[in-house]
Amino acid sequence: MTVSSPRPGTSTPSAPSPTIDLDALRGEITGRVIGPNDDDYESARQVMFGGIDRHPAVVVRVATVDDIRRVIELARETGLELAIRSGGHSARGDSTTEGGIELDLHDMTAIDIDPRAKTAWAEAGNTALAVTQAVTERGLAIGFGDTGSVGIGGITLGGGVGYLGRKHGLTIDSLLAADIVTADGELRRADADTNPDLFWALRGGGGNFGVVTRFQYRLADLPGIVGGMLVLPATAETVERFIALSDEAPEELGTIANVMPCPPMPFVDEAWHGKLVIFGLLCWAGDAASGAKALQPFRDLAKVGGLDAPIADLVHPGAFTEMYPPEDPDYHPLAVSLTGFLDRVDRTTAETIMTRLESLDAPMRAVQLRVLGGAIARVPDDATAYAHRASKIMVNVAAFYEGEQDRPQKMAWVRELLGAILQSDRGAYVNFLGDEGEARIRAAYPGATYDRLAEIKRRYDPENLFRLNQNIAPA
Template identity: 40%
Template sequence: MTPTEGYADRTAIKDFRETLRGNLIQPDDEGYDEARTVWNGMIDKYPALIVECSGAADVANAVRFAREYDLEIAVRGGGHNVAGTAVCDDGIVIDLSSMRAIWVDPRARTARVEGGALWSDVDHETQAHGLATPGGIVSHTGVAGLTLGGGIGWLMRKHGLTVDNLLSADMVTVDGELIRASEDEHSELFWALRGGGGNFGIVTSFEFALHPVGPTVLAGPVFWAADDTAATLRFYRDFVRDAPDELGTVVRLGTIPPLSVVPEELHWRPGVAINACYAGPVGEGKSVLRPLREHGTPLLDLVSSKPYVAHQSGLDSTVLHGWHYYWKSTDLPELSDDLIEVLVDHAFSTESPRSYAVLFHQGGAVSRVPGDATAYAGRNAPHNININGVWRPDEDFSESETVWARRFFNALRPYREGVYVNFLDVDDDARRVREAYDEHTYQRLAEIKAEYDPDNIFHLNQNIEPTG
C-alpha cells in the first residue's frame, strides 16, 4: 500500500502533515518540480512525497512514516552528489536543505552545523572569527555528503580531512530515534560515519573542530597552454613532493573557463591549471609558490591575496546546478612519466568544452592519521583524479562525454589504487564501492550497518550491505 491512493491513505498523509513543522510537498503541489531537482541535471526522478524538514523531529517523524508505509527513502542534504541518490521515484525524500543553521564557539574553536548546510554557510560564519574547518573546493557542496564520505579539499594537508575534524554527530536512526555519536557515545557508529557515507542513519547536525585560517589567504590558479601539460606535470610532481602542509593544490586539465577574471582571448582555450591555496602567512606563501609561478611560460597567473571565502567559491560557476555530469574517478600513485603520458593523451580529447579532469594532491596531515582511525581508507594515495564529463541540458554531448570519461578511466587501469567514495557515480560505479575500502574496513562497516540498519532501509547511497 502506498500513501498516495485511497481515502485511508489521504487521511494518513493529512495526519502525517500535522506532525511536521516543515512543508510536505506532493506531485500536484506548487514547487514540486523545483523541490525534486538536484545539482546533477541528468537526474530526473518523481517522488511521491517530499518532506522539507525544519529540524530533527521532522526527520524522525518522516522516517517513522516511511517505515510504516514501506516507502523508499531518499535523503537530501545539499543534493550535490553526482549519483543523484538524494531523490527517488515514488518514495519519500527526506529533505534537510532548510536546516542550515550554524553555531560557532570561537573560544572552544568548534562549530555545530545542521545537516542541510552548504560549505558557503559554514565558511561565512566561521570566517567571521578567522576560523575554518576543512571543506570541499566548491562552496555550494553540501556539508553532510562531503563529510560522511571523508572530505577532501584545500585545507586537508594542513588540518586533515573533514572527518578528521568531526567531533560528534546527531543522527536519526532507522527506527526514528535520535542519538548522538562521538568518541564517547556510540563510538563504533562514530567511526563508521567518518567515511562510510549515509549508510547508517540521517545525520541532522555535525560538530566540527575549527582552526585559524585567513580571513586572507594567498590562493588562485596559474594556467599554461595544453602543449605544456607534460612538462608542467613533471614539474608539479617534483614541486609537491616536499611541499609544506600549508600548501593545498588541485590540477585541472581542460579548457580555461570563461571567468570574469580571465581575458576573453583565453576563454575555452585548452590548458592546464594548478590551483593553490596556502593556509599560512601570505608572505610565507609567496616564497613557497614562487617556483610554481615562475615555471615555464604561464598564460595567466591569478594567484593573489584574497578572502578565503572568495577562493572557496571561485570554482562555483564552472559546476552550475542543472548542468549534466558524468564522473569516473580513482586514486593514483605519484605521477610517473608513463602516468603523465596517459593524462596528456586523454585529458584534452573531449567534445564538450565544459568537460575536464581534476587531480587532487593528498599527503600531509591526511597521511599521518592512522589508517584505522576512521572509515576513510585512501590515506596513503598521493593523488585522486576525478574525470568530469560536463554539458548543459541543451547540448548533445551525452554519448561523447560518457565515452570519453570511460575511455580515460580505462586507460588509467594500470595505476588505479582505490577510489574516493564521494566521487562514485551511478551506472557501472555501483559495484565499485568495495574499492573505496580495504577488506577489513569494509567488513567492519558491514557489521556496523547490520547493527544500525539491518534491513538496509538506507540504501540509496554508495551502499554497504549489512552482514547476514
C-alpha cells in the same frame, strides 16, 4: 570543477502515492511538506546535476528532530524509498527518488560556534560555504571541498577532501561528534566515547546509518590565506611539474590541477579559449609573505610552458571564503566522470593525459589531480571508514555530454582515459563514485573496512532502510 556520473533520470511523472495523506502529514510536521501540487514542488525536486529527473511522492523539509523521526517512521509504514538530502550534489542523484519520500535538511541550518573551545556544531542542512563563512568571521576554519554549495551532510559523511587536507586532514579528521536519528527513530550521539563504532562508521561510511541532524567540528586557526586561480599552459612538462611542486610544497599548500580546455572567461585572452590549460586552484593556509614564496614556483611554470607570465593569475591574499566563488544556482550540467588514485604523475602519465584530452572534441573535458598526503596520511587506515590514507594523488576524469545518445561515447572516453593512467592504487573515494556497482563500492571500502561497516549497518539499520547511497548491505 564538476564531477559527476549521474544515472539517467526517469522523465515520466508519477502520481502522488496513495499511501501518503499529505494533509495529515502537514498536521504532524513542523517543517514544510511539499507535494506534487505545490508551487515549489518543481524547485524542491531539482538536484544539482542535470539528467536527474525524479518525482518524489513528497518532499519533507524537516525543521526538527521530531520531524526527522516522523519521516523515518513514514518510510517504514509505507515501505516507500527514502532519500536523504543535504546539499543535493550526489552524483547518483541519491538525494531524490522516483515515487518515494525525500527528507530534505535544507532548512536545518543552525550553526553554534564556541570560539574559546574552537569548535562548532552545524546542522546538516548547511552548505560548506555557510559554515565556512560563519567560522571565518572568527578567524577559524574547517576544511570541506572545492565547492561552496556542496552540503556538509554528504561531504562530511564520505570523508571531505579539500584545500586544507594536507595541513589539517580530511573533513572527518576534524569531526568531533555527530547527532543521528537511526532507523529505529532513536536520536543518538556518536563520538569517541559514545557509540564509538557508529562514530567510526560515520567518518567515511556515507548515509548508510541514519539521518545526521548535526555535526560538531574542531576548528583550526586561519586568519587568512593566499589563494585563487592560476591558469597555466598545459604541456606534459607543466602538468608533471605542477604535481611535483604540489607534493614538495609545505603542508600549508593545497592545490587542485584541472587539466582542461580553457573556459571563455573574460579575463583570459581569447586566443586561449578552448586550448588545454592547467586551471589551477591554489590555497596557502598561512601568512602572505611565506605564501608568496611558496607560490612563486607555480607562477614560474608559465616559463616552462613558453610564456612570460601565467595566462591568468588571480591568486591573492584574502579570506578562506574566497576559495568558494559565487555559483549560479541554475547550473545543472550533464556530466560523466570516474574517480581513482594515482601513485605518481610522471612524464609518461602526463603525456597520456595530454594526448587523451586532445583526442576528444568536447567543450568540457577534464582531468583533475589533487595531491594528498600530509595530515590525511598521518591517520591510520583503520581509524575511520575512509581507508585510503596512503593514496598519493586523487584523480577525477570528467566530460560533459549532450543528451542521452551522447552519454555512452563520453563515458567510454572517460573510462579509457582513466584506465590508461591508473597504476597500482585501485581504490576509490566514495564521494566521487557514480552508479558503478558493487565492485566499486568495495574499492571505496576495501576488505576489513567493508566488513566492519556491514556489521555496524546490521546493528543500526538491519532492514537497510537507508539504501539510497553507496550501499553497504547489513552483514
